[in-house]
Amino acid sequence: MVIVIGGGISGLACAGELNARGLDVELLDRGHKLGGRMASRVIRDSGTDYDGRVVDIGASYFTASDEKFLTVVEDWKARGLARGWTDAFHLASPQGVSGVRAGPMRYAAVGGLRSLLEDLAARLPSTTIRHHHTVESVSITGDQLSVDGRPADAVAICMPDPQARQLLNSEVPGLEATIEATSGVVWEPTLSVTAVFQSTCWIPFDGVFVNDDAVLTWIANDGSRRGDGAPVLVAHVNPVLAAGHLAEPTAVIPSVLAALKKILALSEQPIWVDIQRWTYARPLLARADECYLDDKTNIGVASDAWAGGPRVETAWLSGAALGQRLAERLAASS
Ligand SMILES: Cc1cc2nc3c(=O)[nH]c(=O)nc-3n(C[C@H](O)[C@H](O)[C@H](O)COP(=O)(O)OP(=O)(O)OC[C@H]3O[C@@H](n4cnc5c(N)ncnc54)[C@H](O)[C@@H]3O)c2cc1C
Incomplete structure (x- = not known):
C-alpha cells in the first residue's frame, strides 16, 4: 500500500501512475473536496442570480506543452470537460488597460478547474480517497514507514514545501534528507477576490495582467473563462499586499474594488464580493528535477x-x- 498525501493535481497524478502499475493507494486530503489550488467554489447565499454558479478561485487556467499531459488534456477536451479558452490577454498598468499580448493557448474547464480533478479521481481503479484527513506526521520506526500510525510501503507527499515540512519531525531519524529537499524555496501568498456584478460593465476581455500595481496582479473574466458570459470577475492581489493581510484578508477588499474600478473603468459596483486566502500560492523558484525520492526511505515529494x-x-x-x-x-x- 502506498499512501499519497494531498488531493491536488500532483497527488492525483501520482496515484494514477501507481494504480497503472498495479499498486494500491490510499489518498489522504484534509479538505472536504479534492482540488487543492485548482479550487472552484460554488456561489451561495449571495442574493444574486448567480447562486449555484461555480467560480475558479485558485488557478486561473492551465497551459499544456508536454506530450503526456497533452494526452490528458485532449481526453478532457474530447469529453467536453476542458476547452481552449484564449491565447491573448490584455495588459494593464494601474491607470488602465494598455494593450493585448498573445501567448500560448490557455485552457479552462466548463465545470470549473476542480471538476477536472474529480474526473481524474473517478478514474483511479485502486485508490481509496479519504477526505477530511489532516495528516499530522510521517514517521519511520525501524524499517517501517507510517502516516499518522497507518503503515505504508511508500509515502508520496504532494503539496507545497512548507506544508510538507510540517509533516516531517526533524527529531525522527531518517527524515533529514527529505526535510532538506523541501527547504530553500520561498513561497509567496495571494488573495483571490471574486466580484459578481449586476451586468457586464467592462470592455470585452478574457484576462488582464496588471503590471506595476501595488494592489492587483491579475484579473480574470470568469464569465468568458467558463463560457456562460456571467458578469463575474476574479482578481488576484499583489503578493506583497497579500502577505500583510493573511490574518485579516477582508481588509483589502476596498482597495481591490477601487483598483478594479480604475483599471477596467467600471461604471458599477459589484453586488457581491468574496475573498479566498492562499498562504502558499506559488513557489518563487522551481527545481528542474521532476520530483524527489529519498535514497534510503520510500518517501517522495512532488508539487x-x-x-x-x-x-x-x-x-x-x-x-x-x-x-x-x-x-x-x-x-x-x-
Ligand atoms: C491564486 C492562484 C492562481 C494560480 N494560477 C495559475 C494559473 O493560472 N496557471 C497555472 O498553471 N497554475 C496556477 N496556479 C498554480 C497551480 O494551482 C498549482 O501549480 C497546482 O494546482 C499545484 O498542485 P499541487 O497538487 O502540487 O498542490 P495543491 O493543489 O496545493 O494540493 C495540495 C493538497 O494537499 C492537501 N494538504 C495540505 N496539507 C495537508 C495535510 N497536512 N494533510 C492532508 N492533506 C493536506 C491540500 O488540501 C491540497 O488539496 C495558481 C495558484 C494559485 C493559488
Missing part, C-alpha cells in the same frame, strides 16, 4: 516546486514522475 514549475502542468508532471519512480523502487525491492 509545482519541481519539474520547472510553478504551474498546473508541472505539478501534474511532478506527481506522475513520483508515482512512476516509487513504483519502480517498490518493484525492485520485492
Whole structure:
C-alpha cells in the first residue's frame, strides 16, 4: 500500500501512475473536496442570480506543452470537460488597460478547474480517497514507514514545501534528507477576490495582467473563462499586499474594488464580493528535477516546486514522475 498525501493535481497524478502499475493507494486530503489550488467554489447565499454558479478561485487556467499531459488534456477536451479558452490577454498598468499580448493557448474547464480533478479521481481503479484527513506526521520506526500510525510501503507527499515540512519531525531519524529537499524555496501568498456584478460593465476581455500595481496582479473574466458570459470577475492581489493581510484578508477588499474600478473603468459596483486566502500560492523558484525520492526511505515529494514549475502542468508532471519512480523502487525491492 502506498499512501499519497494531498488531493491536488500532483497527488492525483501520482496515484494514477501507481494504480497503472498495479499498486494500491490510499489518498489522504484534509479538505472536504479534492482540488487543492485548482479550487472552484460554488456561489451561495449571495442574493444574486448567480447562486449555484461555480467560480475558479485558485488557478486561473492551465497551459499544456508536454506530450503526456497533452494526452490528458485532449481526453478532457474530447469529453467536453476542458476547452481552449484564449491565447491573448490584455495588459494593464494601474491607470488602465494598455494593450493585448498573445501567448500560448490557455485552457479552462466548463465545470470549473476542480471538476477536472474529480474526473481524474473517478478514474483511479485502486485508490481509496479519504477526505477530511489532516495528516499530522510521517514517521519511520525501524524499517517501517507510517502516516499518522497507518503503515505504508511508500509515502508520496504532494503539496507545497512548507506544508510538507510540517509533516516531517526533524527529531525522527531518517527524515533529514527529505526535510532538506523541501527547504530553500520561498513561497509567496495571494488573495483571490471574486466580484459578481449586476451586468457586464467592462470592455470585452478574457484576462488582464496588471503590471506595476501595488494592489492587483491579475484579473480574470470568469464569465468568458467558463463560457456562460456571467458578469463575474476574479482578481488576484499583489503578493506583497497579500502577505500583510493573511490574518485579516477582508481588509483589502476596498482597495481591490477601487483598483478594479480604475483599471477596467467600471461604471458599477459589484453586488457581491468574496475573498479566498492562499498562504502558499506559488513557489518563487522551481527545481528542474521532476520530483524527489529519498535514497534510503520510500518517501517522495512532488508539487509545482519541481519539474520547472510553478504551474498546473508541472505539478501534474511532478506527481506522475513520483508515482512512476516509487513504483519502480517498490518493484525492485520485492
Ligand atoms: C491564486 C492562484 C492562481 C494560480 N494560477 C495559475 C494559473 O493560472 N496557471 C497555472 O498553471 N497554475 C496556477 N496556479 C498554480 C497551480 O494551482 C498549482 O501549480 C497546482 O494546482 C499545484 O498542485 P499541487 O497538487 O502540487 O498542490 P495543491 O493543489 O496545493 O494540493 C495540495 C493538497 O494537499 C492537501 N494538504 C495540505 N496539507 C495537508 C495535510 N497536512 N494533510 C492532508 N492533506 C493536506 C491540500 O488540501 C491540497 O488539496 C495558481 C495558484 C494559485 C493559488
